[in-house]
Amino acid sequence: MATTLATKRLSKELAKITDIMPDGLTLVSATDFTSWTIDLTVLDANPLYLNQTFRLKFLFSDKYPMEPPEVVFVSLHEPPRPIPMHPHIYSNGIICLDLLGQNGWSPVQNVQSICVSLQSMLTGNSKNERPEGDTAFVATNRQRPRDINFYYHDDKV
Amino acid sequence: MAPSSRKDEAMAYKEKGNARYAAKDYKSAIEFYSQAIRCDQLNYLLYTNRAAANLKLDKPKYQQVEIDCSTSIEIEKKNLKAHYFLAMALVELKHPEWQERSHTSAKEAHRLCVEECQMVPMGKGASNIQVLTELVLKCKKEWWEKQERERLKKIGGLHAELAAILRARKDNVKCESEASEYQTKIDELASVFEMAGIGGKDARIKKVPDWAIDDITFSVMLDPVMTKNGKSYERASILNHLKNSETDPLTREHLTVRDLRPNLDLKKACEEFLDQNGWAADW
Numbered sequence: 358m359a360t361t362l363a364t365k366r367l368s369k370e371l372a373k374i375t376d377i378m379p380d381g382l383t384l385v386s387a388t389d390f391t392s393w394t395i396d397l398t399v400l401d402a403n404p405l406y407l408n409q410t411f412r413l414k415f416l417f418s419d420k421y422p423m424e425p426p427e428v429v430f431v432s433l434h435e436p437p438r439p440i441p442m443h444p445h446i447y448s449n450g451i452i453c454l455d456l457l458g459q460n461g462w463s464p465v466q467n468v469q470s471i472c473v474s475l476q477s478m479l480t481g482n483s484k485n486e487r488p489e490g491d492t493a494f495v496a497t498n499r500q501r502p503r504d505i506n507f508y509y510h511d512d513k514v
Numbered sequence: 515m516a517p518s519s520r521k522d523e524a525m526a527y528k529e530k531g532n533a534r535y536a537a538k539d540y541k542s543a544i545e546f547y548s549q550a551i552r553c554d555q556l557n558y559l560l561y562t563n564r565a566a567a568n569l570k571l572d573k574p575k576y577q578q579v580e581i582d583c584s585t586s587i588e589i590e591k592k593n594l595k596a597h598y599f600l601a602m603a604l605v606e607l608k609h610p611e612w613q614e615r616s617h618t619s620a621k622e623a624h625r626l627c628v629e630e631c632q633m634v635p636m637g638k639g640a641s642n643i644q645v646l647t648e649l650v651l652k653c654k655k656e657w658w659e660k661q662e663r664e665r666l667k668k669i670g671g672l673h674a675e676l677a678a679i680l681r682a683r684k685d686n687v688k689c690e691s692e693a694s695e696y697q698t699k700i701d702e703l704a705s706v707f708e709m710a711g712i713g714g715k716d717a718r719i720k721k722v723p724d725w726a727i728d729d730i731t732f733s734v735m736l737d738p739v740m741t742k743n744g745k746s747y748e749r750a751s752i753l754n755h756l757k758n759s760e761t762d763p764l765t766r767e768h769l770t771v772r773d774l775r776p777n778l779d780l781k782k783a784c785e786e787f788l789d790q791n792g793w794a795a796d797w
Contacts, residue, residue: 362644362731369732422730423758463763464755465729 363421364390370468382472385412392416394431395472396438399479405442406479412438413475414450415468425462427503428452428471444484449495451502453488454478459503524554528563535567543567561586562595569599579603594630597623598642601649605656613657620650628737628749631771640753647736647750651795654736658792673707722794726784730755730763734794735784739774742767746777 367390374384385394393415399406416427430440430450440446445453455461456474488494498505531546547564554560561582568575568582583600587593597619604616624646630639677700684696728735730751738746741762747755752774755763762769788795 366730366732423754460759463761463766464751465763 361419362423363417363419366422367417374469379469379473381476382469390417393468395468397472397476399476401480403480403482405482405485409441410436410438411441413472415471422464422467425457425459425466425503426468426471427501428457428475429502441479442485442487443479443482444486444488445478446488447491447494448487449498451494451498451505457503520553521557524550524557524560527553528557528560531563531567535563535570538570540567540570556589558586558589558593558596561589562593562599565596565599565603569602574603574606576603576606580607592626594623594626597626598646598649601653605649605653610660613653613660617650617653617657620646620653624650624737631749631753640757643750644754647748648796650736651733654788655792655795658788658795662792669707669710673703676703720791720793722791723787725780726787726794733796734788735780738777738780738784740777740780741769742773746780749774749776 371387378384381398381400383396385396387393395413397411397413412431412433414429414431418424432438432440440448440450527546527550531543534543534546544564544567547560551560565579565582568579579599580603583596586596601616601620604612627639627643627646680696680700684693687693722734726734728748728751730747735748737749739749739752740746743765745764756771760768760770
């Protein structure tokens with residue numbers, strides 16, 4: 358396989374996170390440079406996420422890191438991996454975070470920094486709710502997360 | 515025939531060659547370029563065109579590329595393509611003595627490309643600089659590896675010679691305690707050479723300092739340029755990013771190519787680091 362910018366950079370990221378991963382993050386699988394899964398727990402005692410582990414799925418295009426990866430939460434029965442309750446996370450796992458959009462992304466972001474941002478997004482949340490229009494969005498959305506133009510209506514959440 | 519019409523004839527063959535090249539018929543392209551060269555031996559572009567076609571063959575003719583590029587450079591020194599193709603061919607030819615040559619050519623191609631980028635900020639140069647940066651790093655690594663092999667061979671020879679002297683003395687001593695003293699010296703000698711990076715695995719710690727790393731590619735920087743807030747990136751990386759979005763990667767402030775400044779001291783520091791740690795050029 359030709360070593361593109363994407364695979365080169367991902368292999369370096371992988372070497373680093375295999376070595377040390379920040380607290381609350383576990384690399385589940387990274388068999389190639391197109392898709393990785395990482396388990397995430399919230400570090401403080403936020404009652405919304407107590408004793409829960411969430412699973413993130415990263416999809417990388419060959420334009421990474423010039424373009425953001427596609428990052429979603431995935432649900433699983435065994436081991437139990439629910440989709441975290443959050444006003445910016447749809448029940449199908451799609452995350453509304455400007456950092457992951459074409460306009461908010463920067464190539465200095467990386468897998469680890471995305472995970473840490475998501476961790477703090479959950480830590481800071483106190484609302485046990487889904488985004489407005491969740492049912493309709495989940496029922497009708499056929500777009501890929503990165504193509505959706507979210508309206509970042511409330512950056513405080 | 516008058517010289518000017520010979521030149522015209524060469525241009526006609528060149529056009530035919532270019533058409534065959536565009537149609538991916540590289541064998542015919544090479545023939546047309548060769549005919550063009552026969553008409554006009556002083557047009558350096560004809561040689562680089564033929565080199566490009568030779569590189570595209572199923573079995574690239576690197577030897578021929580090397581000859582053509584060298585001729586092209588002799589005619590015109592300021593010759594990005596010839597230096598670029600030459601470096602590529604030299605890497606592939608794997609000649610035991612050519613690592614320094616390919617490194618020099620790759621660096622020259624990169625330098626010319628940077629010049630081009632400065633004249634036309636978002637022109638063709640900006641899309642080539644990534645490839646050239648990677649090529650320079652690759653050549654740097656191969657050159658370093660060659661020097662390292664020579665160093666280890668030399669140092670290994672020295673180790674063997676010194677160990678042999680100590681062993682000979684040990685064999686000549688009368689009493690047991692003196693012999694064990696020499697054995698201790700032989701062991702110490704071995705551990706000293708091991709620390710110097712020979713004797714099995716590379717004993718030195720392989721770590722790249724953060725200041726040398728480009729935060730976009732995570733590679734060691736070759737040509738760092740600084741943004742308005744003082745943060746430096748590899749030139750190729752930041753140009754690539756600015757094509758997508760004219761923002762500072764860290765602060766998201768507006769940032770254009772004209773705001774970038776070369777960071778000469780950091781460049782020197784990275785160069786020095788790579789001279790000592792060539793393995794890091796392409797890890």
